[in-house]
Amino acid sequence: MAVGESCTPMNAFLFWKGLVTEMLKEGQVRIPSGCAIAAVISRDGKRMSGERIIEAMKPMHDRSNGLGGGFAAYGIYPAYRDFYAFHFFFDGRATRKECEAFLKERFEVVHAELIPTRKIPSVTDEPVIWRYFVSPLRSAVESEQVDEREFVVRTVMKINSAINGAYVFSSGKNMGTFKAVGFPEDVGAFYRLEEYEGYCWTAHGRYPTNTPGWWGGAHPFTLLDASVVHNGEISSYDANRRFIEMFGYQCTLQTDTEAITYMMDYLLRRQGLTLGEAASVIAAPFWETIERKTDSDDRRKHLWLRTVFPSLLVTGPFSIVFAFDGGLMALNDRLKLRSMVIGEKGDRVYIASEEAAIRAMEPDAENIWSPAGGEPVIIRVKEGAY
Amino acid sequence: MIKIDAGGSDFRELNEKIRAAEGDCEVVGCLGQRFIGAGMAGKTIRVRGISGNALGAYLNGATILTDGNAQDAVGDTMNAGKIVIRGDVGDAAGYAMRGGAIFVKGNAGYRAGIHMKEYREKIPVLVIGGRTGSFLGEYQAGGRMIVLGLHADGKPVVGNFPCMGMHGGKLYLRSDCKGVVFPERVHTRPATAEDLNEIQAPLEEFAERFGYRFSDLIGAPFTVAVPDSKNPYKQMYVAN
Numbered sequence: 061m062a063v064g065e066s067c068t069p070m071n072a073f074l075f076w077k078g079l080v081t082e083m084l085k086e087g088q089v090r091i092p093s094g095c096a097i098a099a100v101i102s103r104d105g106k107r108m109s110g111e112r113i114i115e116a117m118k119p120m121h122d123r124s125n126g127l128g129g130g131f132a133a134y135g136i137y138p139a140y141r142d143f144y145a146f147h148f149f150f151d152g153r154a155t156r157k158e159c160e161a162f163l164k165e166r167f168e169v170v171h172a173e174l175i176p177t178r179k180i181p182s183v184t185d186e187p188v189i190w191r192y193f194v195s196p197l198r199s200a201v202e203s204e205q206v207d208e209r210e211f212v213v214r215t216v217m218k219i220n221s222a223i224n225g226a227y228v229f230s231s232g233k234n235m236g237t238f239k240a241v242g243f244p245e246d247v248g249a250f251y252r253l254e255e256y257e258g259y260c261w262t263a264h265g266r267y268p269t270n271t272p273g274w275w276g277g278a279h280p281f282t283l284l285d286a287s288v289v290h291n292g293e294i295s296s297y298d299a300n301r302r303f304i305e306m307f308g309y310q311c312t313l314q315t316d317t318e319a320i321t322y323m324m325d326y327l328l329r330r331q332g333l334t335l336g337e338a339a340s341v342i343a344a345p346f347w348e349t350i351e352r353k354t355d356s357d358d359r360r361k362h363l364w365l366r367t368v369f370p371s372l373l374v375t376g377p378f379s380i381v382f383a384f385d386g387g388l389m390a391l392n393d394r395l396k397l398r399s400m401v402i403g404e405k406g407d408r409v410y411i412a413s414e415e416a417a418i419r420a421m422e423p424d425a426e427n428i429w430s431p432a433g434g435e436p437v438i439i440r441v442k443e444g445a446y
Numbered sequence: 447m448i449k450i451d452a453g454g455s456d457f458r459e460l461n462e463k464i465r466a467a468e469g470d471c472e473v474v475g476c477l478g479q480r481f482i483g484a485g486m487a488g489k490t491i492r493v494r495g496i497s498g499n500a501l502g503a504y505l506n507g508a509t510i511l512t513d514g515n516a517q518d519a520v521g522d523t524m525n526a527g528k529i530v531i532r533g534d535v536g537d538a539a540g541y542a543m544r545g546g547a548i549f550v551k552g553n554a555g556y557r558a559g560i561h562m563k564e565y566r567e568k569i570p571v572l573v574i575g576g577r578t579g580s581f582l583g584e585y586q587a588g589g590r591m592i593v594l595g596l597h598a599d600g601k602p603v604v605g606n607f608p609c610m611g612m613h614g615g616k617l618y619l620r621s622d623c624k625g626v627v628f629p630e631r632v633h634t635r636p637a638t639a640e641d642l643n644e645i646q647a648p649l650e651e652f653a654e655r656f657g658y659r660f661s662d663l664i665g666a667p668f669t670v671a672v673p674d675s676k677n678p679y680k681q682m683y684v685a686n
Contacts, residue, residue, distance in 0.1 A: 119477045119478030119498070121456075122456075122480065396537065396555075396556045396579065399517070399536055399537055399555075401536070414499070414517055414518075415496050415517055415536075416477050416478025416496045416498060419477060419478075419496050420478075428534070430537075430579070432556075432580065433556065433580065
């Protein structure tokens, strides 16, 4: 989903009607949407192929409309686990060459290849899709006087905002996202996800009512190893964006999910908050709910979080799965305006917009429940198992 | 009973098969098909598997039975008939229902009974056996909503902000409601004998369908919430 300002509703309407023929790229046109999300994680760190998560998206087919689907997978690149895996969309060879030159000024590229895809009729107009396993050049990191992860973030922001036609859509270690314009089950087949094995998978089906010109707007959105899939539409986008852009994040696609991704990065990596605290910032309890808390430490903490980060409160409907190296967090908006169901079986935990999706992954899933609005559900893989 | 295999069917195809079946039917292998039984009358539909959102939307007299859980918006805008669910229901159960009855043995998610309404003899009834999430009965305009809290597992029978925007109908909570905060514009009281008489029939049916004793259900304190007609909404936003 996307929130825009450069495009009036009338323009969007004309575009949708085919009356504006120039293809607008993602970020130039507003795209409201419905969406479906799903996730599975093994608490024991056991890796599973992408087939199951694709199954989850099938009963939720009607929640998407074929204009965006994507997956994030963790633990899929064990051979390159110490290198950042950059997944790229390029609009052509020239852009790739330009981008590669920039990349080599900052990183050692240990391996580069086309991401394998399968030609299928339902996924068309694919950009050039590559992945690079890279290691930051120490001299370059030192000259910017930042740590390695910040260096990677700056590189991603630079490429996505300054190199026209190039887009980094995944930049973590031992993880990767795969996204496209299409229905999620087709996108999964397109990227041959059955050939990957990960301990955690998340998935998204998108329902924008307008066509994005480009694949970058599909979910998941990622930065470093963190990824977000999101069902909903936040009304605080501009307030959130204005705040986050003060800290060097560039919201290039006008989508609220991109903003959530950067907000989480800011709260967790830069501010050092815990996942639960970050959840209490973006899905803060109502003042009167805080007021009624009987645990005074807890009450003070929530007062503090709402007071210090008021611009990072996310209003409007959302259900998200925020995945990261070794775990994930599921979270609903505080009013719970979107559905989210959780189930488990053995060492696996399943999350989806609908119970049917969980049953498609695991017919015998147990302990089916729905967390309350603003109640984070955090699942971590056993230490050392990923 | 005619058996219909839902496997692989989308919602439209499945509903066409159910509609075409003469008499009662059993739908097996459901996996998320929406709108099952939409607008139907004059038959019983037994659902096996997981029904999709808006089970029994616009239901017009048919009976729908399911052993499993149901997803969001069960009985959306239903007009008549019955929906009986042995498991839990998702959010917005009984959304804008205007007649008929929904019986849920388990728990309900957020916004159960949102915008339920009534007109003369058409008084919808929603009975939840377990507990419910927040915003129970949001914008309730009519009908009777009953929450029994039979297996609350020590958790509150109802989440935050029940009865927000309530302006009609009646909410029954089988609880003394200590600690439950109701909005100012709602009046609450312990249920009187007269109040309880009004829900005797649905409670008897609930007990019979799910194997409870009616005397156990009625034998606990009930709290009734109704809109406070002395404190109307006309000055909610501006004083005019």
